Amino acid sequence: MPRYRVVVVGMGKRGVHHATAFAANPRFELVGIGSRDQKRLDAAVAKLGGVTTPGGLKAGTDARALAAELKPDVFCFCTPPGVRLPLIEIGIEAGAKLIAFEKPVAMTSAEGLAIKHALDKTGVKAVVSHQHRYGDHYQKVKSIVASGAIGKVYTVYGTATGWAAHMLSHLVDYTSWFNEYEPAEWAMGQAAGRGKLTDVHASPDYVAGVVHFRNGVRGIYDCGAGAPDVPEVPYWWRKCRIGALGTEGYAEVHTGSGWRAVTKDGVQAGPGTMDYDHDMPPYVQEMADWLDDDAKPHPLRFARAYHGLEIVSGLYRSVIEGGQIALPLAGGQDEGIDEIGGLKAKVPERKVLMPLADSAKEYKE
Ligand SMILES: NC(=O)c1ccc[n+]([C@@H]2O[C@H](COP(=O)([O-])OP(=O)(O)OC[C@H]3O[C@@H](n4cnc5c(N)ncnc54)[C@H](O)[C@@H]3O)[C@@H](O)[C@H]2O)c1
Secondary structure (H helix, E strand, O other): OOOEEEEEEOOOHHHHHHHHHHHHOOOEEEEEEEOOOHHHHHHHHHHHOOOOOOOOOEEEOOHHHHHHHHOOOEEEEOOOOOOOHHHHHHHHHOOOOEEEEEOOOOOOHHHHHHHHHHHHHHOOEEEEEOHHHHOHHHHHHHHHHHHOOOOOEEEEEEEEOOOHHHHHHHHHHHHHHHOOOOOEEEEEEEEEOOHHHHOOOOOOOEEEEEEEEOOOOEEEEEEEOOOOOOOOOOOHHHOEEEEEEEOOEEEEEEOOOOEEEEEOOEEEEEOOOOOHHHHHHHHHHHHHHHHHOOOOOOOOEHHHHHHHHHHHHHHHHHHHHOOOEEOOHHHOOOOOOOHHHHHHHHOOOOOOOOOOHHHHHOOOO
C-alpha cells in the first residue's frame, strides 16, 4: 500500500490536531508543516519532530514554497475561516490529489463557488472537517435514525449557543447526514445582533431559520446567542442539540454529553462527548481509503460541505433579501455574493436577546 505524503499548513489548534493524526497513521507520511508565525512553527516542530518521516519533517513559513517543493499527495490547511481560496489554489498548483481543509467551506457564497469551480476544473478531491460525526454518540443516533426505529423522518433540527461561523455548518452537516444528504430546495431565516459580524468567525450573533428538503423533510436551525440552552451539557461551546423527529419517535445527540432516543420500544440514552483524539483518526483514515479507491468517497467530501454552505448562504440571503431563497444557489448565472457584507447592511442595531445568562460572557457587544 502506498503512503501518502502530507503537508499541513496553519499550526494553530486544528492544524496541530491534523498533523498529529496524519503522523500517527501508517498510510500517511507527514513531510511538511507550515505556519506564517515562526513561534507557532517552532512549537509544532518540537511537538511533531519525532514523527517517523524518513526524509525528516520540513517546516516553513511560506505555504506556497513549501507545497511547491514537497509536492504532497495531500495538502491540508487549517486557517481562519476567511482564508480559503488562495490555499486551495496552492494545493492544486502543487499537484495534490486531495485537499483537506477546515469548516466552514467559506465565509461567502462567492468564495465557496470559486473554490467549487477550482476543484471541479481540476478533479482534485477535497474533504472538509465536520469530524464530530465520528463520535460514538453521533454514530449511535445516526444508526437509530437509519434503522427506522423512529419511523419516517419528517423533521431534522440543530441548535447551538456558539455563533454561526463556528457552529452552523456543523449543525447543517449532521442534520443532512441524518436526512441522507437529501438536496435542499429552499431556506428562510432571520438574524439578530451585530457584535460578531466583525469577528474572525464573522456571523450574526444569532440566526434561526427553516430549510425545506426535496424529500419533504423540514430542517430547523437555531444558532448563536438566541439559541436555547441544552441543559444536558455543562460546557457552553458544546451546548448543541442535533436530532431527527420521525413518525414513531425521535433521536438526538448532545455534542458535549451523550444521546437520547425515544422509540416505540421506550426511552434509550447513552454517553459520549466530542473528542478530537477520538474523532480525527477515522477522519484521516477515510482520506486514505478514498485515495486508494474512487469507489470509496469520503463521507465528509467537499460536495456535501458545499451543499451545507448553500444552506447557510440561503439562510443569510433570506435575512438580506427577505422571503424564501430557492436552492441550489448556483443554478443559473449566480456567481455568489458577499453574504457577510449583506448582513452588515441589514442586521438591526438592537442588542441580541439571550435566553442563557452564560451567553453574555461571549456576546458582549
Ligand atoms: N472541526 C472542528 O471541530 C473545528 C474546531 C475548531 C476550529 N475549527 C476551524 O478550524 C479553522 C482554524 O481554527 P483554529 O482554531 O485552528 O485557529 P487558530 O487561530 O488556532 O490557527 C489558525 C492558523 O492559521 C494561520 N494563518 C492565519 N492566516 C493565514 C494565512 N493567510 N495563510 C496561512 N496561514 C494563516 C495562523 O498563523 C494560525 O497558525 C477555522 O476555520 C475554525 O472554524 C474547526
